[in-house]
Amino acid sequence: MKILVAVKRVVDYNVKVRVKADGTGVDIANVKMSMNPFDEIAVEEAVRLKEKGVASEIVAVSCGVAQCQETLRTAMAIGADRGILVETGEELQPLAVAKLLKALVEQEKPALVILGKQAIDDDCNQTGQMLAALLGRPQGTFASKVEVEDGRVRVTREVDGGLETVSLATPAVVTTDLRLNEPRYVTLPNIMKAKKKPLAVLKPADLGVDVAPRLETLSVREPSGRKAGVKVADVAALVDKLKNEAKVV
Amino acid sequence: MMNTQELIATHGPREAMDYDVVVVGAGPAGLATAIRLKQLAPDASVVVLEKGSEPGAHILSGAVMDPRAMDELFPDWKNRGAPLDQAVTGDDVLFLSETGSTRTPDWLVPRNLHNDGCYVVSLSNVVKWMAQQAEALGVEIFPGFAAAEVLFDVQGCVAGVATGNMGITKEGEPGENFQLGMELRGKYTVFAEGARGHLGKQLLARYKLTEGRDTQTFAIGIKELWEVPAEKAQPGRVVHTAGWPMAGDTFGGGFLYHLADNQVTLGFVIGLDYANPYLSPFEEMQRWKTHPAIRAHIEGGKRIGYGARAINNGTPQALPKTVFPGGALIGCDAGYLNAARIKGSHAAIKSGMLCAEAMAPALAAGRAQDELTAYPEAFEKSWLNAELQQTRNFKLWFKKGKTVGQVMTGVEQWLLPKLGVTSPPWTLHNHKADHEALQPASGFQPIAYPKPDGRLSFDRLASVFVSNTNHEENQPAHLTLNDATVPVRINLAQFGGPESRYCPAGVYEFVQNADGGDRLQINAQNCVHCKTCDIKDPTQNIVWVTPEGGGGPNYAGM
Numbered sequence: 001m002k003i004l005v006a007v008k009r010v011v012d013y014n015v016k017v018r019v020k021a022d023g024t025g026v027d028i029a030n031v032k033m034s035m036n037p038f039d040e041i042a043v044e045e046a047v048r049l050k051e052k053g054v055a056s057e058i059v060a061v062s063c064g065v066a067q068c069q070e071t072l073r074t075a076m077a078i079g080a081d082r083g084i085l086v087e088t089g090e091e092l093q094p095l096a097v098a099k100l101l102k103a104l105v106e107q108e109k110p111a112l113v114i115l116g117k118q119a120i121d122d123d124c125n126q127t128g129q130m131l132a133a134l135l136g137r138p139q140g141t142f143a144s145k146v147e148v149e150d151g152r153v154r155v156t157r158e159v160d161g162g163l164e165t166v167s168l169a170t171p172a173v174v175t176t177d178l179r180l181n182e183p184r185y186v187t188l189p190n191i192m193k194a195k196k197k198p199l200a201v202l203k204p205a206d207l208g209v210d211v212a213p214r215l216e217t218l219s220v221r222e223p224s225g226r227k228a229g230v231k232v233a234d235v236a237a238l239v240d241k242l243k244n245e246a247k248v249v
Numbered sequence: 250m251m252n253t254q255e256l257i258a259t260h261g262p263r264e265a266m267d268y269d270v271v272v273v274g275a276g277p278a279g280l281a282t283a284i285r286l287k288q289l290a291p292d293a294s295v296v297v298l299e300k301g302s303e304p305g306a307h308i309l310s311g312a313v314m315d316p317r318a319m320d321e322l323f324p325d326w327k328n329r330g331a332p333l334d335q336a337v338t339g340d341d342v343l344f345l346s347e348t349g350s351t352r353t354p355d356w357l358v359p360r361n362l363h364n365d366g367c368y369v370v371s372l373s374n375v376v377k378w379m380a381q382q383a384e385a386l387g388v389e390i391f392p393g394f395a396a397a398e399v400l401f402d403v404q405g406c407v408a409g410v411a412t413g414n415m416g417i418t419k420e421g422e423p424g425e426n427f428q429l430g431m432e433l434r435g436k437y438t439v440f441a442e443g444a445r446g447h448l449g450k451q452l453l454a455r456y457k458l459t460e461g462r463d464t465q466t467f468a469i470g471i472k473e474l475w476e477v478p479a480e481k482a483q484p485g486r487v488v489h490t491a492g493w494p495m496a497g498d499t500f501g502g503g504f505l506y507h508l509a510d511n512q513v514t515l516g517f518v519i520g521l522d523y524a525n526p527y528l529s530p531f532e533e534m535q536r537w538k539t540h541p542a543i544r545a546h547i548e549g550g551k552r553i554g555y556g557a558r559a560i561n562n563g564t565p566q567a568l569p570k571t572v573f574p575g576g577a578l579i580g581c582d583a584g585y586l587n588a589a590r591i592k593g594s595h596a597a598i599k600s601g602m603l604c605a606e607a608m609a610p611a612l613a614a615g616r617a618q619d620e621l622t623a624y625p626e627a628f629e630k631s632w633l634n635a636e637l638q639q640t641r642n643f644k645l646w647f648k649k650g651k652t653v654g655q656v657m658t659g660v661e662q663w664l665l666p667k668l669g670v671t672s673p674p675w676t677l678h679n680h681k682a683d684h685e686a687l688q689p690a691s692g693f694q695p696i697a698y699p700k701p702d703g704r705l706s707f708d709r710l711a712s713v714f715v716s717n718t719n720h721e722e723n724q725p726a727h728l729t730l731n732d733a734t735v736p737v738r739i740n741l742a743q744f745g746g747p748e749s750r751y752c753p754a755g756v757y758e759f760v761q762n763a764d765g766g767d768r769l770q771i772n773a774q775n776c777v778h779c780k781t782c783d784i785k786d787p788t789q790n791i792v793w794v795t796p797e798g799g800g801g802p803n804y805a806g807m
Contacts, residue, residue, distance in 0.1 A: 012302070012717075012803060014302075014717050014718070014719040014803050015717045015803055015805065016714060016715060016717055018553055021476065021511075029806070030305075030371070030373070030374055030377070030805045030806045031805045032302055032303055032306060032717075032803045032805065034302075182425065182426060183426075184426050184428075185415040185416060185426055185428045187264075187428055187431070188264075188266070188391060188394060188412065188431050188433075189264055189266075189431070191391065192389075
């Protein structure tokens with residue numbers, strides 16, 4: 001079976017992001033970017049399926065600026081066979097990405113699409129679900145285990161109360177949770193091999209998708225800092241503060 | 250704990266790749282050597298290893314850059330979009346007292362402190378740009394891979410390096426995702442790790458490269474990046490300070506540069522030859538910022554970056570022999586920084602170019618694994634050597650006391666040039682290493698540093714937070730001890746535990762055991778790779794080795 005994996009280029013998880021002075025967004029100038037960690041898990045899972053002989057080909061897809069090619073090269077160094085970049089400098093919201101992926105799924109006809117459950121930059125947790133809906137295909141989100149048997153995909157999901165197992169008919173959409181696997185280290189020989197793997201670059205218009213944002217960001221603010229605590233002299237003073245300042249009793 | 254030989258025996262052999270030239274470190278020196286070589290020998294295969302997660306991630310510098318070397322490397326650097334876009338617009342040299350400051354009139358400022366024609370830059374950004382230029386020329390750059398081991402051939406010549414093993418657990422055993430390191434073999438291997446490179450240090454010892462030379466000494470530079478209110482921005486303004494808070498004969502000074510986009514970069518540099526074990530470079534830097542002459546520039550602003558790095562004190566007398574069979578040391582790994590000008594990036598680039606200019610004809614002649622003697626010979630004749638010779642006594646005069654330092658710097662950098670003498674007719678020497686300068690705590694009083702206010706001054710952990718530092722948690726500590734009993738038995742007992750003060754990242758902490766005994770806790774995850782501990786530890790018991798590639802700070806715009 002063919003697997004399509006979606007990977008997003010995001011601010012590296014080690015970077016402490018900073019809101020721009022004008023409040024229009026997060027400053028990403030000169031900041032280290034890397035693959036969304038949940039997407040790395042998605043690539044790793046696809047590669048493991050290929051190593052088990054279940055998957056035959058892994059196509060990594062990214063949507064965004066030209067530098068997303070680096071993200072795709074990383075995916076190919078982990079083990080994806082080829083890459084497709086849908087290149088645009090426009091802001092891409094989850095719905096636009098889901099539409100782009102839908103168009104690619106129709107072209108590539110994978111039996112399985114694996115995505116990270118959310119991206120660590122906007123934390124939307126929408127693209128996988130939107131893609132399944134647009135395709136009219138089953139979804140298994142927050143996967144902590146993925147097994148393929150008899151043309152169906154068994155997905156163990158991390159839900160609030162514990163684990164839920166669903167069995168999906170293919171083609172299906174799966175989104176990965178943190179405990180699904182621990183991605184491997186990319187090795188130098190694999191990085192070099194990845195440089196020679198095919199990488200196609202498309203524009204949204206080639207797929208007939210209008211990516212114009214549907215949501216408008218009004219402002220971005222940092223959380224207010226934690227206020228310093230105070231020491232109170234006695235219980236009476238504490239009760240007084242709880243009553244009159246904090247108004248909780 | 251399994252060593253690399255055992256790991257190779259059980260998981261090996263290591264994969265290997267052959268190159269013409271292997272460069273260790275994607276800083277200004279390493280990238281300049283790779284770029285220059287590809288300019289001269291487009292067919293040469295060049296690989297650059299970088300322990301940081303990307304080029305520039307571990308680069309920290311003031312920085313005011315003299316474009317002289319960049320002009321030679323890329324005469325069209327402006328058209329290529331090099332991020333040297335803020336020219337210096339004015340120099341202030343201030344002498345600080347505790348509350349006041351005196352500006353030195355321009356005519357009295359020694360010429361080494363004049364910065365006209367230079368640029369205020371983020372060296373980290375310059376390096377990112379250089380890496381793009383190098384890749385466009387066909388250089389292979391591998392960030393996230395640390396060179397952990399020098400490879401030698403049977404003749405004892407350097408034959409390349411091996412990258413570190415990945416996925417070793419805290420206990421020193423191969424974990425689930427274990428990957429053995431890889432060998433990168435080169436006809437020549439160039440070491441550009443920066444000051445106190447951990448492989449460079451081994452090479453200095455193995456090939457006795459420092460024999461007959463002065464002892465190299467270092468300083469620690471601690472730096473912050475601020476975003477300031479627009480009305481405070483003075484793009485291109487360059488300020489250097491001497492005096493407070495440095496007391497007595499401790500060598501140190503501050504710098505504050507206005508970049509474009511309402512950014513101010515500022516920091517403090519302290520010579521690591523200080524004697525008082527209670528001195529805390531980090532806290533000196535924090536209180537320096539509260540001086541009226543400094544706070545005026547940043548008050549109301551926001552700190553957005555922090556980092557620290559040990560730097561060479563840059564006397565050409567202490568330059569080691571820079572070549573050995575199969576390789577060379579360049580940049581700060583050799584020690585070309587010009588301390589008197591407070592600049593090293595131009596020297597790093599120039600030394601890298603000189604090395605490449607020696608390698609290109611050697612490769613063309615089919616040579617390999619021999620000594621690139623043409624490199625040090627070219628350095629002798631270079632403008633860089635002439636520049637370093639002019640200021641060769643600068644740091645050493647200050648070792649004789651502040652007054653002597655100021656007077657003699659004036660004589661050498663101000664008076665003699667006016668008389669037409671560019672290189673002083675005398676040479677001072679130093680044979681004392683920084684760690685030998687530390688004196689027992691019994692002779693000193695602890696220093697009471699002010700508490701951080703959270704607006705202008707901060708504590709160590711809040712600072713490390715904005716350096717974006719991280720290391721994979723499940724790996725052996727990369728700050729190694731030759732003898733685990735020394736920290737408590739000697740460092741704490743005799744020197745009051747100086748590592749808890751000189752470390753700018755809170756790596757070293759003396760804590761009490763349940764039984765009341767003392768113990769050194771090493772928070773290796775905090776390490777910003779400055780190398781100060783490796784230099785200043787009084788018995789040289791701490792040995793800094795590379796952690797897993799990709800770990801360490803992620804400096805942005807530093």
